[in-house]
Amino acid sequence: MSDFSLLIDGKRVKGDLTMPILNPATEEVLAQCPRASEAQLNAAVAAAKAAFPAWSATPLAERRTHINKMADVIEANAAELARLLTSEQGKPLADATGEVLGMAGFFRYLGSLDLPMKVIEDSDGRRVEAHRRPLGVVGCIIPWNYPLLILGFKLPPALLAGNTVVVKPAPTTPLSTLRFAELVADVLPRGVLNVIADANDLGDVLTRHPDVRKISFTGSTATGQKVMASAAQTLKRITLELGGNDAGIVLDDVDPKKVAPGIFEGAFQNSGQVCLAIKRLYVHEKVYDELCDELVALANNAVVDDGLKQGTKLGPLQNKMQYEKVKGFLDDARKNGTIAAGGAAMDRPGYFIQPTIVRDIKEGSRLVDEEQFGPVLPLIKYSEADDAVRRANATTYGLGASVWSSDTDRAWKIASQIEAGTVWINKHLDMAPHIPFGGSKQSGIGTEFAEEGLAEFTQLQIINAAR
Numbered sequence: 001m002s003d004f005s006l007l008i009d010g011k012r013v014k015g016d017l018t019m020p021i022l023n024p025a026t027e028e029v030l031a032q033c034p035r036a037s038e039a040q041l042n043a044a045v046a047a048a049k050a051a052f053p054a055w056s057a058t059p060l061a062e063r064r065t066h067i068n069k070m071a072d073v074i075e076a077n078a079a080e081l082a083r084l085l086t087s088e089q090g091k092p093l094a095d096a097t098g099e100v101l102g103m104a105g106f107f108r109y110l111g112s113l114d115l116p117m118k119v120i121e122d123s124d125g126r127r128v129e130a131h132r133r134p135l136g137v138v139g140c141i142i143p144w145n146y147p148l149l150i151l152g153f154k155l156p157p158a159l160l161a162g163n164t165v166v167v168k169p170a171p172t173t174p175l176s177t178l179r180f181a182e183l184v185a186d187v188l189p190r191g192v193l194n195v196i197a198d199a200n201d202l203g204d205v206l207t208r209h210p211d212v213r214k215i216s217f218t219g220s221t222a223t224g225q226k227v228m229a230s231a232a233q234t235l236k237r238i239t240l241e242l243g244g245n246d247a248g249i250v251l252d253d254v255d256p257k258k259v260a261p262g263i264f265e266g267a268f269q270n271s272g273q274v275c276l277a278i279k280r281l282y283v284h285e286k287v288y289d290e291l292c293d294e295l296v297a298l299a300n301n302a303v304v305d306d307g308l309k310q311g312t313k314l315g316p317l318q319n320k321m322q323y324e325k326v327k328g329f330l331d332d333a334r335k336n337g338t339i340a341a342g343g344a345a346m347d348r349p350g351y352f353i354q355p356t357i358v359r360d361i362k363e364g365s366r367l368v369d370e371e372q373f374g375p376v377l378p379l380i381k382y383s384e385a386d387d388a389v390r391r392a393n394a395t396t397y398g399l400g401a402s403v404w405s406s407d408t409d410r411a412w413k414i415a416s417q418i419e420a421g422t423v424w425i426n427k428h429l430d431m432a433p434h435i436p437f438g439g440s441k442q443s444g445i446g447t448e449f450a451e452e453g454l455a456e457f458t459q460l461q462i463i464n465a466a467r
């Protein structure tokens, strides 16, 4: 595997430290990765700060051209990036390819947006204009489940708005991000994009840094709370995309055969390591057994293997910590429910867990109340739709949810009662760059995608002139 470097001030830089990155399908060392020291992080922030005046003064159309060129580079190198992504993250190669191309798509769409000045009043008394100004240095902190796609959510709007950026990938999945940075290094003026890697020790330094004006963070709710507390010291702008415990509510009028594949995909994509995956499924008693049987068949037929092998549907969990955590959820499921499919870690190297369906389980068990973030789906029986809505809402999370029904009007009514940033009907996990996305309650603060997301990378400035 080729050498990796940090990107600081337009230069490829060795880390002051190094760290091994494992392939989660084999537990073998994939590469030695450069690891930044605190001094290198500070150098990255200083480079971004120095690059800010010229970049923010660059016309928006020119910044857009740079973003489109980055999309070209991503597409031209999609095969290599996807392979690297699978090797460090674990997901099947086809999904990794989808992630890389999806990233390019987010660059193109988000890069096409605009922030036109608005005239608020133009009268004999005054002329008032609203401008969207860049903030300065933005820190982007990324989790390990979709390293490149989530970077594609943040980097294009941050740059388009005129900010300069320091990116920090997750410690177990930095390689594809470092390779991406190397590929696009020449596309941007030096210092506009800086990428460092850490061992979970520099996120807080970045968040506290007085020269960083905004943190765009995606990760767990627990870390998001720390980011918010640290950012408070300098009143940084923050966007927090955090954890979820998405409920799917299946009404009594569904055809179980028809809805099962969509539900399975919504729960098990990326081996369940999706913030917006279905994590609890409320199923009406009338269709409970039949839907359970359908999901069991899908789980038993899903090919779980190394993501680089053709035909793999589900890869390993991304890291040992998550693997151990999910095994804890399996113990809980055995105690508090009935395992209908899977139920165990696989006896082989790598962090593989069988896709698991758990029935006859209720609130009060960890698997229902907490975010499992793995391939284990609890099915909870209910008899009244109002009760299912109440139970779906009885959580501190509020990221996504879905309602499944053959009667769309009925599903819309129920959808509007659910406390979540996104509620889908007869699908789950349908996201696109023109559809704003964000969590309610403790699933997040702020919005990503679309104009709403772009605005979060700016400061509103009013100019109010006397006539």
Ligand code: NAD
Pocket (backbone or CB within 6 Å): 141, 142, 143, 144, 145, 146, 168, 169, 170, 171, 199, 200, 201, 202, 203, 204, 205, 207, 218, 219, 220, 221, 222, 223, 224, 226, 227, 240, 241, 242, 243, 244, 274, 275, 276, 371, 373, 399, 439, 443, 444
């Ligand atoms: P995590 O919170 O452990 O780590 C996320 C990032 O934060 C990593 O880069 C990490 O190094 C960094 N970090 C660690 N400590 C920090 C600190 N004190 N200050 C600043 N940064 C710090 O999350 P994870 O385990 O990598 O990802 C899984 C979680 O992310 C799940 O809860 C999942 O639901 C959530 N997630 C949310 C979304 C969303 O859009 N809402 C998307 C993907 C994942």
